[in-house]
Amino acid sequence: MKTPWEWFRRWRGRESEWQDELDTHLAMRAERNRAEGIPANEAHLAARRQFGNRLRTLEDVRSVHVGKWLDDFLQDVRLALRAFRKSPTVAVVAIVTIAIGVGASTAIFGVVDPLLFRSLPYPHDDQLVSIGYFGPVDNNEFNVVSSYLDWRRRQGVFQGLTSMRPGAQCDLLAGQTPSRVTCYFVEANFLSVLGIAPALGHDFTREDDQPHAPPVVLLSFPLWRNGFGGDPRIIGQSVIVDDQPVRVIGVLPKGFEMPQAGLPDLLMPEQLDATRPRAANSSSFLRTFARLRVGVSIEQARARMLPLFEQTVQLDVPKELRSEVRFVVRSLRDRQIHEVKLASWMLFGAVLALLLLVCANVANLLLARAAARRREMAVRAAIGAGRGRLIRQTLTESLVLALTGGLAGCGFAWGLMRALVAMAPEGLLRVERTGLDRRVLLFALAASIVGALLFGMAPALERPRAESLAGARVAGASRTLSRRMLVAAQVAISLVLLTGAFLFLRSFWKLRSEPLGFEPEHVVTASFTLRPQHRPAGAQSAFFHQLETRLQSIPGGGFFALSDSIPPRGSQGRPYSNLRIAGHPPVAADGGMVEFRWVTPGYFRAMGIPIVAGRPFEEGERASGESPVILSATLARRLFGSENPIGQQIDLDAAGRWRPIVGVAADTRNNGLTETDPEYYRLRMANLSPQLGAVALFRTSLPPAALAHWIREEVAQVDPSLPVTIDTLEQRVDRFREQPRFVAALVALFAGFGVLLAAVGLYGVLSFLVAQQTQEIGVRMALGARPRDIAAHIQAYAGMWTAVGVATGVVCSLAVTRIVKGLLFGVTPDDPWSLIAAVAVLTLTAAIAAWIPSRRAARVDPMVALRYE
Amino acid sequence: MEMKRSDHLQNTLELLILKSLQHRPNHGFGIATHVQQASEGLLRVEEGSLYPALHRMEKEKLIKGEWRTTENGRKARLYALTAAGRKRLEHAVSNWTSTVKGVRKLLRFA
Numbered sequence: 001m002k003t004p005w006e007w008f009r010r011w012r013g014r015e016s017e018w019q020d021e022l023d024t025h026l027a028m029r030a031e032r033n034r035a036e037g038i039p040a041n042e043a044h045l046a047a048r049r050q051f052g053n054r055l056r057t058l059e060d061v062r063s064v065h066v067g068k069w070l071d072d073f074l075q076d077v078r079l080a081l082r083a084f085r086k087s088p089t090v091a092v093v094a095i096v097t098i099a100i101g102v103g104a105s106t107a108i109f110g111v112v113d114p115l116l117f118r119s120l121p122y123p124h125d126d127q128l129v130s131i132g133y134f135g136p137v138d139n140n141e142f143n144v145v146s147s148y149l150d151w152r153r154r155q156g157v158f159q160g161l162t163s164m165r166p167g168a169q170c171d172l173l174a175g176q177t178p179s180r181v182t183c184y185f186v187e188a189n190f191l192s193v194l195g196i197a198p199a200l201g202h203d204f205t206r207e208d209d210q211p212h213a214p215p216v217v218l219l220s221f222p223l224w225r226n227g228f229g230g231d232p233r234i235i236g237q238s239v240i241v242d243d244q245p246v247r248v249i250g251v252l253p254k255g256f257e258m259p260q261a262g263l264p265d266l267l268m269p270e271q272l273d274a275t276r277p278r279a280a281n282s283s284s285f286l287r288t289f290a291r292l293r294v295g296v297s298i299e300q301a302r303a304r305m306l307p308l309f310e311q312t313v314q315l316d317v318p319k320e321l322r323s324e325v326r327f328v329v330r331s332l333r334d335r336q337i338h339e340v341k342l343a344s345w346m347l348f349g350a351v352l353a354l355l356l357l358v359c360a361n362v363a364n365l366l367l368a369r370a371a372a373r374r375r376e377m378a379v380r381a382a383i384g385a386g387r388g389r390l391i392r393q394t395l396t397e398s399l400v401l402a403l404t405g406g407l408a409g410c411g412f413a414w415g416l417m418r419a420l421v422a423m424a425p426e427g428l429l430r431v432e433r434t435g436l437d438r439r440v441l442l443f444a445l446a447a448s449i450v451g452a453l454l455f456g457m458a459p460a461l462e463r464p465r466a467e468s469l470a471g472a473r474v475a476g477a478s479r480t481l482s483r484r485m486l487v488a489a490q491v492a493i494s495l496v497l498l499t500g501a502f503l504f505l506r507s508f509w510k511l512r513s514e515p516l517g518f519e520p521e522h523v524v525t526a527s528f529t530l531r532p533q534h535r536p537a538g539a540q541s542a543f544f545h546q547l548e549t550r551l552q553s554i555p556g557g558g559f560f561a562l563s564d565s566i567p568p569r570g571s572q573g574r575p576y577s578n579l580r581i582a583g584h585p586p587v588a589a590d591g592g593m594v595e596f597r598w599v600t601p602g603y604f605r606a607m608g609i610p611i612v613a614g615r616p617f618e619e620g621e622r623a624s625g626e627s628p629v630i631l632s633a634t635l636a637r638r639l640f641g642s643e644n645p646i647g648q649q650i651d652l653d654a655a656g657r658w659r660p661i662v663g664v665a666a667d668t669r670n671n672g673l674t675e676t677d678p679e680y681y682r683l684r685m686a687n688l689s690p691q692l693g694a695v696a697l698f699r700t701s702l703p704p705a706a707l708a709h710w711i712r713e714e715v716a717q718v719d720p721s722l723p724v725t726i727d728t729l730e731q732r733v734d735r736f737r738e739q740p741r742f743v744a745a746l747v748a749l750f751a752g753f754g755v756l757l758a759a760v761g762l763y764g765v766l767s768f769l770v771a772q773q774t775q776e777i778g779v780r781m782a783l784g785a786r787p788r789d790i791a792a793h794i795q796a797y798a799g800m801w802t803a804v805g806v807a808t809g810v811v812c813s814l815a816v817t818r819i820v821k822g823l824l825f826g827v828t829p830d831d832p833w834s835l836i837a838a839v840a841v842l843t844l845t846a847a848i849a850a851w852i853p854s855r856r857a858a859r860v861d862p863m864v865a866l867r868y869e
Numbered sequence: 870m871e872m873k874r875s876d877h878l879q880n881t882l883e884l885l886i887l888k889s890l891q892h893r894p895n896h897g898f899g900i901a902t903h904v905q906q907a908s909e910g911l912l913r914v915e916e917g918s919l920y921p922a923l924h925r926m927e928k929e930k931l932i933k934g935e936w937r938t939t940e941n942g943r944k945a946r947l948y949a950l951t952a953a954g955r956k957r958l959e960h961a962v963s964n965w966t967s968t969v970k971g972v973r974k975l976l977r978f979a
């Protein structure tokens with residue numbers, strides 16, 4: 001693209017060329033003067049005298065080149081402004097409409113740009129891929145150490161392959177202040193594969209990454225800045241991480257981001273140990289990333305890696321899971337945004353549709369005005385304005401409108417963006433980076449200019465006709481046809497938007513109204529994750545025991561329970577195929593995953609999950625070592641059909657350890673409220689606490705704030721440095737509804753704008769038609785037509801074009817909404833109710849928009865109409 | 870034929886330039902001296918005013934300018950007539966001649 005600067009430079013080049021030309025002249029004249037005997041020192045002065053004013057000449061030359069173009073342009077702008085002053089309503093309506101269109105699309109562009117278009121913060125980011133196993137355990141591809149070591153040794157297709165462990169919290173002690181920070185453990189080549197170099201100090205070496213090497217660490221830029229005062233002397237010094245002294249070797253560059261979009265505080269070598277037994281390494285998880293060689297596509301890389309994958313899957317993946325594990329290579333961008341990609345594209349599409357509607361509306365407005373100005377144009381054509389000149393003038397008018405509207409739109413976009421960021425669900429990727437920066441402003445400019453071309457074209461191509469000079473009303477059938485088609489197109493586009501909005505609203509409503517399977521009201525939750533010093537099994541159990549006793553005794557705490565996780569978040573999954581029932585044939589091998597939670601006996605009571613058969617766990621069982629199991633209704637049905645599961649023996653891990661099934665609990669919604677996965681519960685034994693994280697539940701009538709105070713106090717008694725997060729269960733559930741609500745609200749907003757624009761468009765066209773046909777209506781009335789007939793005529797006319805639009809819109813809706821299937825819950829894209837509701841709203845709006853002008857037509861006084869003109 | 874400005878002086882200058890370039894391309898200075906010499910000193914163009922005219926005529930595609938090295942080794946912008954320029958010259962010459970003829974007859978008649 002040619003920047004204004006380049007343009008300016010070229011202009012400067014031409015300017016200096018003109019100067020050179022004049023200077024050559026002066027030099028030649030001076031030479032001639034010398035040859036004619038004028039002394040050398042005077043020859044030049046004489047030349048200048050003979051030449052006249054050099055600057056003035058230069059200016060004249062310049063005006064030859066600039067003058068006409070600029071003059072014409074300024075004249076056009078002046079004419080445009082004068083025209084707007086003459087009909088300010090049209091100008092204001094157009095500018096406001098454009099401001100809405102440009103503003104909304106710019107705001108959405110600002111939100112989706114970092115997701116969809118902006119490059120990731122790594123050089124040649126298009127070469128980076130995420131690679132690994134993909135199975136029902138995780139939403140993203142993962143790897144295990146043993147497979148990764150094989151891949152790394154034997155792959156020949158990538159420029160580099162690197163790995164990291166999932167992020168963890170760790171304790172940093174620098175000086176006297178302890179803090180809890182995010183740590184990542186990565187391979188030595190991690191930064192170099194990403195193409196990143198430390199801002200300060202040096203990268204990890206291979207030696208740092210050997211097992212048992214002296215520990216070293218890279219600090220993140222914000223941590224270095226805020227925690228260490230940005231002091232470069234920190235390099236080489238030691239800090240304490242998880243009670244171990246670690247040497248600081250460097251600082252990461254500003255804005256560094258992990259490839260899965262996490263923000264690290266500390267980066268340390270992961271020190272994979274190839275000498276460990278394969279079984280140990282195959283249960284150790286990694287994320288793996290690679291850089292493609294130049295010219296190698298993702299598909300090619302995948303094909304080349306597939307044989308390796310097939311070998312390691314045999315070695316490292318348990319047999320019963322193999323059929324469910326796939327090999328995935330995908331671009332880093334896809335890995336990062338796959339959950340929001342569809343939503344982002346859809347919002348962007350919706351907002352472009354809105355922009356299109358705006359263009360159609362403004363085109364309509366301008367066409368109406370052009371019709372009124374036909375005489376002016378005809379006069380200008382008659383006195384010699386060329387057709388090109390007239391088109392240019394009309395386009396200049398559109399441009400002035402569009403740029404004014406665009407400027408106002410930027411202000412609107414700024415406000416809308418702030419609102420969006422405030423409204424956005426927590427964790428919406430990179431939403432905090434949304435702002436009016438250069439790219440976003442360029443988009444606004446481009447949207448305005450493209451808009452101006454789109455809506456300016458229609459009136460610009462209006463050919464001035466000589467007949468218009470006579471003041472006669474030229475019907476211009478083709479012109480009104482194009483306006484009617486514009487209206488039909490508007491109706492169609494708004495119908496698509498409206499159908500989408502209804503789909504999302506219905507989906508959201510279903511999500512809200514679907515029973516959760518538990519009662520989130522009056523439940524307060526407190527979650528915490530144990531610190532590493534509690535890791536030894538004994539210390540951990542003792543800790544939980546102490547905590548449980550204290551929390552349980554909080555006065556007014558109500559029903560209390562402890563669990564390792566609670567819905568709607570998923571739990572740790574286990575393969576369904578691992579389940580065995582005593583005396584039954586083995587279960588199907590490809591049953592997916594089963595949710596699994598460790599709970600204390602009070603769990604079902606505290607969560608409000610009904611026990612539908614058998615009994616809940618009992619406190620007495622916790623010491624017995626019996627380890628009973630409770631199934632969810634779905635799982636019970638799947639395992640036993642109509643048989644009674646109570647009293648049966650179940651083996652959970654295909655390990656030959658049989659446990660009794662004591663009860664069946666009602667289903668609950670897991671995994672972001674959309675699914676009721678099969679699930680089983682195990683009793684959390686008094687002396688065994690297998691998880692580091694835990695959630696305490698209180699079903700209580702105490703106000704949450706009061707309870708929170710007590711909880712914190714009790715936890716602090718056990719471990720004053722243990723951070724606790726306290727929420728109500730309703731807050732937790734709501735968090736999962738935020739994203740669908742966000743999307744539904746936005747689409748509904750755009751659809752609202754869309755319907756409004758379509759109504760304005762229809763109203764405009766009809767009012768104009770009525771005004772044009774006043775005379776004809778008068779004649780009809782004089783001949784005996786009743787006002788009712790006239791109104792019916794206008795309404796039938798509106799009805800016809802609305803119907804054309806609705807029909808087109810229905811077809812388009814059916815095609816377009818299919819794309820958003822993945823974003824809907826409990827509603828199919830061809831949901832008839834959404835479509836019917838959309839058609840109804842639109843038809844009603846159209847009827848209202850048509851009613852006002854038809855009434856006006858019915859009130860036409862034949863005498864006045866016939867005398868008119 | 871339509872003309873941008875029917876300014877008499879403008880047309881005269883244009884005619885002088887076109888005529889000076891009829892046989893060979895020349896630079897601004899060359900045109901100025903040619904006009905002076907060929908008219909034996911009767912006509913003299915103000916050298917500065919020559920250039921805006923040259924540029925305008927180039928914009929109208931009557932002449933075409935190009936930087937070249939002259940015989941005495943200096944770089945200069947040389948102008949040459951285009952086909953349109955030749956046509957315009959023909960037209961301007963006949964126009965001028967008839968004007969002069971008419972004016973002369975009128976003067977004689979008095």
